[in-house]
């Protein structure tokens with residue numbers, strides 16, 4: 331059976347070597363413009379436009395058709411979505427699954443709610459690729475990946491602004507109130523129910539990245555894989571990566587940039603980190 335991996339664009343993953351892969355786009359919407367989070371998006375132009383724009387803005391998840399396009403014609407599809415606690419992407423992928431299985435009753439589609447987003451989804455996709463290429467059957471892969479997601483993959487992040495999260499009601503008013511204060515960084519994680527949980531409010535990025543490493547270790551990080559997505563903050567991301575390497579010199583770390591959806595919500599300066607625990 332030929333397998334395919336489909337992620338929504340909140341993963342920031344635009345290509346995945348060695349396996350069939352597709353991304354289903356989310357969209358960033360203002361009263362005047364729309365930015366579809368696919369390979370055509372001009373991120374610098376979007377961020378520049380948004381920082382000058384004073385009106386309403388929001389986002390929307392992939393629709394059923396977008397997901398069906400991402401499934402293409404595969405015999406077996408593994409789908410990973412952004413947390414269902416904050417987006418309709420999971421529910422839309424489940425509807426696409428129904429349609430797909432009606433058209434092709436002999437095929438298989440497994441839709442996984444990441445209860446997270448960004449670089450944790452990238453880790454899940456990499457693990458799926460490893461499982462697929464090791465020749466396991468569909469159900470075995472599903473069991474293994476659910477275990478990986480429940481026990482070993484995590485998301486932690488530091489953000490300089492939560493304006494767009496607050497504006498769209500995706501974060502509690504208590505958390506939202508703490509931001510906007512000059513120089514305050516919010517350190518948070520994807521909680522077990524798939525919502526944003528705030529861990530620390532701290533002044534200055536240096537202390538924020540240090541705290542991030544400490545929190546990772548508290549959660550069982552012992553030098554496993556680390557995937558970083560930054561929004562116009564490669565300096566901060568590299569400083570954080572170097573801090574990890576001081577303690578874990580052989581750690582497998584990759585730094586990329588956020589694409590449209592995560593750039594909109596993590597905002598300029600944001601650093602998102604997917605990591606593995608033992």
Ligand code: X90
Pocket residue numbers: 356388389390391412413416417418419445446447448487500519520521524525526527591592595596602
């Ligand atoms: O369906 C939609 O319109 C998408 C809504 C997405 C809302 C959340 C995006 C979060 C992006 C911000 C930091 C990480 C928060 C993680 C919480 C689990 C990145």
